[in-house]
Amino acid sequence: MLGPVETRSVSPVFVGRGDELDILNDALSRATAGEPQALLIGGEAGVGKTRLVEEFAAAACRRGAVVALGGCVEIGADGLPFAPFSTALRTLHRALPDALAAAAAGQEEELARLLPEVGEPGAGRHDEEGMARLFELTARLLERVAADRTVVVALEDLHWADASTRHLLSYLLRTLRTGRLVVLATFRADDIHRRHPLRPLLAELDRLRTVRRLELARLTREEVGRQIAGILAREPDPAQVDDIFRRSDGNAFFVEELAVAAHEGCRTGLTDSLRDLLLVRVEALPEGAQQVARIVAEGGSTVEYRLLAAVAGLAEDDLIEALRAAVNAHLLLATPDGDGYRFRHSLVREAVSDDLLPGERSRLNRRYAEALEAGPTLVPADERVMRLAGYWYDAHEPAKALPAVLDASVVARARRAYSEQLRFLERAMELWDITPEEVRSRLRPVDYTEAYPPPPSEPRGGTSDGSDAAATPLRYLDLMAEAAVAGRFCGERERALKTIKRALRLLQDEDDPVRSAWFWVQRSRLVRALGRGSGQEELARAQELVRGLPPSEVHAEVLTHAANWCMVHAPGPDVLQAAERAVAYARMVGARETELNARQILGVLMVDSGDIEAGLAELHEVKDRALAEDIPSVAVNTYVNLPSELEAVGRSREAVPVLEEGIAFARRHGRPDSEAWMWGNLAESLFAVGRWDESDRALVDPGRVGLGVGAMGVHATLRTELAVARGDLAEAHAQLAVAQDCFGSHERAAQHHLPLARHAIALAVAEGRLDDARAHLERALDAGFPPAAQRYAWPLLTAATAVTTEDLLPRVRDAAKRLVTVAPVWQAHDHWLRAELRRAEGRTDPGEWSEAVAAFERLERPYDLARTRYRLAEALLTHGGDDERDRAAELLRLAHAVAAHLGARPLADEVALLAQRARLALAPVVRQRSADPAEALGLTTRERDVLRLVAAGRTNRQIAERLFISPKTASVHVSNILAKLGVSGRGEAAAVAHRLGLFPPETDERVLA
Template sequence: MVLVPRLGSGIPLVARADEMRRLRAAFAAAERGEAGAVLVSGDAGVGKTRLLTELSEHASSRGALVLSGRCLDVREGGLPYLPFAEALAPLGLDDDPVVAEAVRVRPALARLLPQGGAMPPSPAGEHLVPDTSGERDVPYRVRPEQDLGQLQLFDAVLGVLTQVAAHRPVVLVLEDLHWADSSSRNLLSFLLNRLRGQRLLVVGSYREEDVHRRHPLRAMLVELVRLPVVTHVELRPFGTAEARAFVEALADGPVTPEIVAWVAERSEGNPFFAEELMAAGVECEDLPAGLAEVLLSRLERLSPEARRVVRTISAAGDSVAHPALAEVTGLDELELDEALREAVHHHVLVIERGAYTFRHALLQEAVYADLLPGERVRMHAAYAERIRRTPQGRGHDAKLAYHSLRSRDLKAALPALLRAAEEAERLGAPGAALRHIEQALEIWDAVPEADRPEGVDELKLLQEASYFAATSGEPERAIAYGRSSVQNLRPGVPAEKAAKVWRRLAEVLLNAEGTLHEALNAINKAWDLVSDGEPSKTRAWVLATRAAILRNAGQYDDSRWNAHTAVADARAVGNTGAEAAALVTLGALDDAAGEPEEARARLEEAERKALDSGSLNVALRAVCFLAFSYEDLGEYGPAMDIYRRGIERAEQTGLTWSIYGLEMRARHLTLRYLSGDWPAMASTNAPARGVSSVLAARMTSSWLPFAVARGRVDTAQKYLGELRPHWRAEPLTAIVSGATGAELSMWQGEYEQAIAWVRKVIEFLLSFDEGYLLATVRLGALGVEAAAAWSASARKRGDHGVAEQAVAAGRKLIEHVRYAGANGRPRAQTLGPEARAWLARAEAAVSGLEGPADPALWAAAVAAFDYGAVYEQAICRWHHAEALLATQGDAGQAAKELLAAHDVADDLRAVPLRDAVREVARRARIEIPGVEPQPAPRPTVDPLTDRERAVLERVALGRTNKQVGEELFISEKTVSVHLSRVMAKLGANRRAEAVAIAYDKGLLT
């Protein structure tokens, strides 16, 4: 029996009502001027494209402009901004005057729109000039004017969408984001972070199973899923009933129940698999065993000419236009037309924007995998030959490199890879540039010396790779390439060239933990090579880098001499980039000397000079240290503004995951936590491929305090487990883990475990580097707080032995806190407000080790956190109120403190703190507006005593017997006795059943 399937949009949308409802709701919000984004995830073939097609048709029917783009599987570097170029292409051809005007006033869009022609030159009329800045020590660089022009691209995309959306709603659909290049990911992140009141909806899809732990898309998801404007829709495989309904819908006519059941089972809920099984058109028992076999067996139904065309398209890695197919296949026009008509008729190919592509990527993968080696080489060679003859445009060299590599034409591939790397850098895509350079290194030895590009050698490629790895968020690879560079130095290499290589290694080592000694050795070798020479660009960069490394090593006097000498050399030879780098170090030294005004003036000058010279990394470093200057003095508002500015620049230049791009993102998030500007939370996983797992862990750790403070126990525990392997590589991750691990344990009543967290991290930090001594003040203060709570809990239970153990732990920790506060080395000359506040909090907590805490000390802690740390101050207010009530102090003041703490906790959705405040207020008979002060009235006939009800209420909240006992200040055994009586009175056999009966009878509300 032959089954005739109805494929694609020709069948009803089955079992996707909820997902479709959420997408339509997002579009309705966008129509109202509430811009948003939806990320649709699911396995390959699960129906993402079908769902987005339905949304696009719905939006179009309501007058919206739908712009669609798709990423391609070009692993070797990718084509920067490809999905956006495809999506925005119709704007350049639209005859609507509003759209035309929006495009016309944004010339930067010419980089993306095909009708804009080749990429416009820089304002100076040139693309590339020799690299004379010395910042990268590479054979070429982009003019600063070109860099600054490129910065306008992101704003141009956002601007044109915003302007068009003011005229009519816009839906931007980006499919297959798992194949997106890094520049496209950065642009998407930029857009989603700036969705405000536009009538704009951005929808992206990606394969869930392809976004593995080491996939570059993970870096974007870490950030985007937390944005309040972003909704995540997970498209799951069909259930059994849904799969059967889908199979029945596929068949355009009667089909036996046996075939429906068999196809539904074999498809495992995957719609595409089910489609292909039905489309195979064979008897049930003869169906192929695997999806690839199903796809290929279906192709056997095509004519030889159609199969030839399909195989040819599979090697393109892109959609293919008719003229290209005619040339590569060698078929005449009539044969090609018939072959294409047949492939389209059988739903193997589809036509998109006048070109042919596979209906589904899985189909392309299966066909390409089935090609014989010789076929692949010939097809790729034919594509490469055609690309060589076509006019150059965006992505031209990346495509040529791809097909040349696949056809083993390494002589042509090498220069194409280098040109593709240049283009990727111009477009702010360092990750793509790194892939191209790495491929060039892989084939370097296989290309005869006479055929290699002039002026390029392996040493330069290694330095390029080190630079691009560092700027795309892979510091470990940057170090590895830097070490390979110095190993590649041969006798007779000029001193200045060798100094550049050693300086590059020193620079990447500077930004890694545990490599300071190696960085000093490397920069000293570079200095030995140029110290006796005249001022030069290289010598200025060596001095600037040496100054930064010596500052990190605490050798401030030597650092200052090197920085001043670097400035003098740089000015003598016109090396503005090196001058800016040295000024950053001088600014940091001024901050450490307690001269913030001088420091800020130098850092602002450094930023200007770095931008003028095109030294974008140096500019980011200047911005980062400028923000540090404000943050260290507790001036959070200006610090956050500066961090935000730096983050935007990093996004626009493709440096989001560079060391300073990451640091500013992490610090900005930390300040949002402290100041009470809390973003929405969502689950996350650490990214890796394309972004170092160490840097990803650093970013993830910045979210951990939010998870704990909002009571997301499962999420917090998951984070803590994921972050532990990264402590040594990034001690800041250990600091956050220790603090949040202790806080989580305290909220759960596990005080001994909280102290264990504190001890473990303090021991790790001090064994790693004593320079982290001051960072242990907060950890120790939390430990003292836990010890006081542990002691109080034990005293209420009458367990004096445990109470003494808690007191001893608290006294040991307060000794450490006092020592760390007195001997720790702050970044500025004196302790900042944050350190002083935590010292005050530790002293307040230790006063409660053996009895009620001193209210005056807690009042001092509240005042100490009044520099902008909203959440931490609210916790201190809660403790202050407890101390006042416990010592029969000012009840009115206690009520004010509880109300103020509750307002903060309720506004931030800090559930554990909110509940703790309410509990204290309930016991003290303090009313909180909007919160029921007493339990709801109980029925007249009530078999439970007050104590039994109190126990059952806490059991209903999920408390264990131990936790119930601690809250009610009774023993665990007594709790068990009360529960036994409750179950007997209610006729229940289990705890859960007793709770259910109590709710049913109105005994609990």
């Protein structure tokens, strides 16, 4: 009565995983509400990770989400870098072509490295930020696509992920902030041994509060019983369930294999050996199907049908019959597009591949490579080069493998997959000596390298007359140069440094000073990046090697790097000349980018040496030229350095819009590290002009990027300053420790160690640790201040006067005499320090404090102005007569209003305590006898005019234009008004003005007209 029941290899019933599915569905709901989600799903091989993802994906589709799946290719198969992301983006492109095109608009050339469908990849420039730039643009692309719809991106088999995929996933999960997006990834937990490359990433992601991790446990006996019932389409015998549960230990895939084997009567020959268990179904196939299975196993995660046919060499009918047998046995699956085949489970593929004999594996890889060379269209165009490299390498054919892996390195570089480029280059170096000379002699640097610029007399790829016949062949040192740069770009600095050291040892036996100098420059950069030193010795070796040689690109690069190092670590007149020489050499050899970089260094040095306007003009010119000539690497550097120099000379308000423009430029071009530096500079300038809350936000969220060590140290230094000023000493301690750790003992650049010393002194003073504060000061004085360090030295010396003892006073004065005062802000600090030193000697002079206050009143630095006003009030109350009390009271009210507005609690407390001791009121005194409220508040006529415009919502610049005064003067008037009204902001001031009826409505309308 009943027909035969089909036995299914996969249970149609989804067994167990209820809790995990609830978590995934909850993540989907949160994402739909606008909160992006990230999940990692781990579990041993065969435990059911893929099935869980499939069930969740189906449920997400039913709820209207767009699901994009991508799988990692096994590392040994040499798949395309970023393969899972490319696959997922390709799915999104098919499902949402218009939305994805709109999200990628303007960045098609860069995004085409992952998704060729959006355009042609641009040539671009390769640098340390190249990979991060691609990551930033990809992350923002996904956010934009998921802005109006829920998108699920699922990446499977993360344990096989290439390094570039791991880096991109890490970046995405760390920076994901907006969009209706769910990102999940699966990995084999049992494969993650101590040295597995995924292990550090998992540890990093575990620390992120935004990432949830699920670990799939094995099935229970009850769940195994339900799974077997689904497979057999009937209730199993309890003894059979017990047997299978015991032998599978609840592993879902093993349950399937054992259930099918038991049903088919394969009761003998099964052992507890995993490999034997997995091969049972293969060995039950006809010989032809077994052979096809072995071919598919060695071809990669997926093998296209046409490629398989070419390798198998079978008649088409025989091939189809063999494939049908393997598919019917649930060993192979057709790919969703119907173009190829893959193993239903990777464990079986691994077992089949491991069962191949060494010679058999080499022969199969050779056949794959030969078929692919004969038929380039057998695989997708963007995969051909990578797969060919893998096939020839595994075929152990050096003559074929070396050119193939070099071609693959070029493709990897073009895709910003520098980790994979490095891996291919290391394979090329491994193959070099065992490759016939006649093959190596046909390879040309122009085809495979970009790192090392040749001398002008030896153009890439040919002789000076342009012919190719006598072109210099590729050298082993060329590969080492390319590998060193690739290692630096992808963050593998240890491997890069090891390669460079080997190259320099080889060059000891050659007369090639230019090439040696180039390697010494690279070594200098890596030593600094790794925190192994300052890089000075390495640059000195490079300079010595090129001294007296004709100009070249390398010569210009050496001079530029040396000038840059000296600018940061040892500025002085000689450095200015070195920068000028670097500009001249770069110009002579036509190295435009190097020339602009050298000019940028020159501009900074000019400002620091006191030639302020000319130096700033040079920086503006470099920025404009870099933008006009589309050299973004120089442009972003100038967006960092130009506003930094504006800040150095006290023009903080000018620096802010330049930085805002630079941040937009860096974000548009995907340069997160440069963006982080700009956020730090913006925070510094906002702090200076009194916009502390905005400064704090700039530091808390530095462009949503992971910071490099240098930028992280700068951010921590600025957070320390803000925390000390606001009295949050615990936070100041924590941030100071981070900053000190970032810069280390080797980093003695004034721009880093002088602010750290200043904050350490201020923190020690705040905690009453005066001996510690003096120790910090003595160490700073012992180290001395290099030329052009006035930007950092003046504030340090001013802060140090709080602990300056009699024996230290001469040293502080002597240090101050060596600092220049050509900028108004440096002059103001000079006045401040002189007054502080007098005070330390017990000879406070109100006149000197008046000069300091007047100097800061001309600047837009409200915190410094408030501190000097407090000191002037103290001097007036101590050494002035009774007629000075009203002036002191007014100064204290102004200082207290600014301190309260900024949140500078320690300063506000000091001012309040002084006022209490002097019996002075900090609240504005209203003269009751006056009928005019403005006069009663003590407002001058000019202040009344300014308040009228403040109440109308005018900015300081608009007030200055209306009243024909400078913006700085307008800012001073606004600060005075806030103090007299006893309010902390412009909005409150406007509210008081309206409440008191200071300005009739018709007056307001006239002002706004």
